[in-house]
Amino acid sequence: MATESETLHQSRRFRLSHIKGKLFEAVLVVATLVGLVALVMLFGFMFVDAVSPGSASAEWYLLFFATLVGPMSAFTLYSRRHPAVRGANARASAAVFGGLALSLAAFVVLRAMSPYGPLTYVITVGGLPLSVVAYGRYTEETYFIGPAVVLATLLAIVWTLGSEVLLSPILDATFELGVQLLGGLPVLGSVPVPVDRGHTVTAIAVGVPTLVAASSLLRRRRSTDRLLVVLAVFALSTAGTTGLNGLLRPYLETVPAWMAYGGVIGTPVIGTLALVVSRRRGLRSGVVAAGAAVVGTALVAVVALTLSVDPRLLVVLSLGVGVPTVYVVGRTVLTDRDGQVGVVGPFVIIGGILLGAYIDQSLSVTGPDTWVTPTLLVESWDGLFPTEAGAYPSTVGSVMIVGLMALMAFPVGTGAAIYLEEYAPDSGWQGKLAGVIELNIANLAGVPSVVYGLLGLALFQNVLDFAPGLVFSASATLGFLILPIVIVSAQEALRSVPDSLREASYGMGASRWQTVRSVVLPEAVPGILTGTILALGRAIGETAPLIVIAVATATSSAPEGLFSSGAALPLRLFSASANFDPAYRTGVVAALAIVLLVLMLTMNAIAIIIRNRYQ
């Protein structure tokens, strides 16, 4: 009897605690769902308002299901079973869509800025390191080339930016002082001063490297001729760099616009192509590949010109999409027998969209009455007619700001992470310093973004005396903001490289830098890229620091250069959300929000894909 009541008692207790456990689990599920429901609501409301999917006819859905969704899912299902096909598909998609996104971004920026300025920069900043690399390839010199490339890049950047930003106020002051001093002397005062600022810059730019070259030549006797050649390249290109407004620019401006576009996009694309091919198949194939790319693009331009179509966009697309696609597809088809079919992937998507749009046009099917239209990205803002309102200037501004920011934050962040993970010792004052730096990075990551805005405001407007709201100040401010994120993710990527690889490299007699460059970094690059792309995704939507450094919230003209006043997509969203006209409030603005969200999601997706592929 006693035992029976005890088991009964126990089973009741058991049942109670069972119910309690189930209730607790239900509460936890609800808590988790709250976040997901919030996500769905956020996207759902804005998507319904921006795209109004209910206004499309059922035929429209059927049409795009038949041309796009159906083939795409069939292909995805097929490729999931074949890893080789999946890999080839991923590579081809990366080439096509990555190339498309980057070329469109580059085209938009070049169109806003006029391509001649960037062309001058590409030739000088890109030409300097490239010629050093080419020289190294040619002479099979390995001794000086590494540091020479780094120095050449740094020098070119410093001089190109510096001659415009940092140096000119100082030079102006010195120059005026010099003129006054000279004018004070009675004899010299009557002589017209033969130099202006451009010449002074050029003189310093040529003089300093030459002096450095001379001093190091005096100290070293060995391999002097090689060092001499490398330094001659320095001096020549630096002269070109700094005299860019005076010396190079007038000649470049006689070139037709499409060639300038081709030069800006083509130099990095064809340079990379030549390097990659020549590394795989020898110098000659590299030159042939580069030549073929140039000839192909020229053909596209010539055909466009004879048909009297504007060749600029076509040239950019041919270089930015055509060249990488042909390379990746060709290589996969030739070398990867199992995965060949995979290269069709991106073309299934593009073909589906084009075919669907064509049938849509010719049969005039009722599509959704959407606010997300091309107008949104190619037109300026219109305060009266919501259907005409677009955010073109802000889009260009965002592309410029985020692009320049990535160029600044990626190398610095990676460099800092390499120092902290690979170089900094554990003990001694340097170890302590590294500890302080790490703590500091953790704290910087938690500083509110408005405070970075105040830093940018104080640094660029009060100290450097820039005009308010420049593209450059915006990029640098956001660069400071994402630096801790980039560093921390790069550190994680470097940490995940196994030590055995490093030890093997040291065992073969490699130095620390050689180990980092050829063993650790190639392993860690996917991880570093993942972190950087996530940080870029965050920077695209960042608003508060831009308001604080006084980037205009509503502009009607796109920024014309890195040192003209900026604009950004989130700022347009901010200023337009105050509009009470429902066509704006829940129409155009919702579409802008969707564009921002899609950009952010795409970047996250790319980052996740890279991470999953390489881990």
Place this chain on the structure above:
Amino acid sequence: MSQKDETGLSSLERSEFIRRKERLYRRLLAGCALLTIAVTVGIVLSLSGQALTFFESVSPVDFLTGQDWSPLSNEPSYGVLPLVSGTLVVVVGSAVVALPIGLGAAIYLSEYANPRVRAVVKPMLEILAGIPTVVYGYFALVYLTPILRNGFSLPVLPEFVTDPLPVVSEFTLVVPGLVPDINTFNALSASIVVGVMIIPMVSSISEDALSAVPDSLREAAYGLGSTKFDVSTKVVVPAATSGIVSSYVLALSRAIGETMIVVMAAGESPRIPTVPNVFDNFTESIETMTVAMVNIAQAESLGETVAYESMFAIGLTLFGLTLTMNYIAERISRRYREEY
């Protein structure tokens, strides 16, 4: 050098040039790392420099105890209390939303969810932290506030289904407005949205802390006859307390510094909270420290006025506050890292 040549040691030693090259790279990389220190120093210098000139014209005591904030009016007054209390309102509101939900999600993901669910849900929750705050602000202003005021009705079936079948059109989900007298700009929708934004911070850092609790503890508890509920609430959560607390502190520090959501949804009327009717503070428009900064920054042709400098003074307060909170979180989480 010549001696080493005789013993053949020189072949083992790197040449002077290579050593210099290595040193150059090392210094370049160290320079990158030191740049982060320069950023901090830059922040501190730029904030304190302007803030000091501000405190020359407004005494720190007036600044910290003043109850009126009107820097842009004709008779400016610089009391930071209304701004601090505005920030506090948003922080409390978002904490009510985010802390329990975040912890619940963390426990679910770490203890209950199977790996496949976790692999889907965790990245989806983390999307919430990556959404641009300006989009959140827009959502709070244009969608959430009207929903709180008027409720909403959602046709369960889309039109092209209901049109041919008129009987079905009755199915419309109607939710009544919960707060009918809410202001267009209000602290409530801003706090809710800030709370949603910081959910993933709480959930993912807490989940890491919960997952870091060794399985031996769980197994010991199961061995003593505990249920899953007991293991979760009486063993795992207490063992991960420091990690959870540190996630709370970090999330709240993020809420303090949040700007765009509050600027767009909570308005710009600095006020000291009313004490007996606490809920009224949420239905009215408020102004936080960050909003005050953005307002001053947006006022054009300001120059180097006292109002302009006051922006830096608030910035310094904000920076000090978040730095302290991050430091506390770091200390707490360091303690928990040592435990296992």
